[in-house]
Amino acid sequence: MAPLPKRKHSTQRTGKRKAAKLKSLPQLVKCGNCGKMKLSHRVCKYCGK
Secondary structure, three states, X not given: OOOOOOOOOXXXXXXXXXXXXXXXXXXXXXXXXXXXXXXXXXXXXXXXX
16 A cells, blocks of 8 residues: 555645756757767757767
């Protein structure tokens, strides 16, 4: 049996948790082909590699 919450979480508590997740910025890495900054594990939007 999985434990169940006794009370509903307040919207403030939920909002705090969501705000903390949104604060972290995406990690940028240098493209190996053209040297511009890009999101990791994504295709470079400048050179397409």
